[in-house]
Amino acid sequence: GGVSSYSPPTGKAVATVPTGLHAWPSFSPHKRLLATTPDGGRVWSTADWQRVAEVRARGDTASDLGIAFSPDSRVLAVSQPTGTTRLVDPLTGLDWAVMTHPDQNAGCYLRFSQDQRRLVTTSVDERRAVRSGDLGLIRQELFSRVLSWPASRFRSSPTSSHSHKPRG
Numbered sequence: 462g463g464v465s466s467y468s469p470p471t472g473k474a475v476a477t478v479p480t481g482l483h484a485w486p487s488f489s490p491h492k493r494l495l496a497t498t499p500d501g502g503r504v505w506s507t508a509d510w511q512r513v514a515e516v517r518a519r520g521d522t523a524s525d526l527g528i529a530f531s532p533d534s535r536v537l538a539v540s541q542p543t544g545t546t547r548l549v550d551p552l553t554g555l556d557w558a559v560m561t562h563p564d565q566n567a568g569c570y571l572r573f574s575q576d577q578r579r580l581v582t583t584s585v586d587e588r589r590a591v592r593s594g595d596l597g598l599i600r601q602e603l604f605s606r607v608l609s610w611p612a613s614r615f616r617s618s619p620t621s622s623h624s625h626k627p628r629g
Contacts, residue, residue: 489534514554529571
């Protein structure tokens with residue numbers, strides 16, 4: 462019914478956070494946050510093991526949701542049963558962006574590229590395509606429509622053909 466964390470040097474239990482059955486835990490790269498599923502996602506502070514944000518699932522079921530932190534720990538990707546992937550502020554649970562997949566297939570396994578310009582998603586069904594989204598190009602397209610997400614969260618693609626730099 463929960464996820465337990467242990468101290469590596471001592472092997473003693475440090476904390477147990479309530480997650481329900483079949484939880485998927487993921488520590489942020491800076492180790493100050495722990496994200497868990499199912500039932501959407503919950504983000505916990507590892508300083509005091511208190512919940513700092515909640516990301517409710519959208520759709521019929523909350524199981525098999527993928528979660529991944531960006532390399533700088535400032536963005537949490539959360540797949541949804543509706544076939545979308547939400548890019549979320551892990552400290553507030555608010556969406557930065559929602560990416561829709563053409564085949565309506567949620568990516569259960571998610572990873573950011575080290576430079577945070579790409580998000581790769583794949584399904585548990587090995588017959589489904591692996592998807593790679595260029596977050597910098599998406600951000601530039603939003604900018605051209607006078608929309609944007611914070612520049613500090615997603616970098617622009619260096620291979621873009623756009624002549625202007627996004628603000629935000």
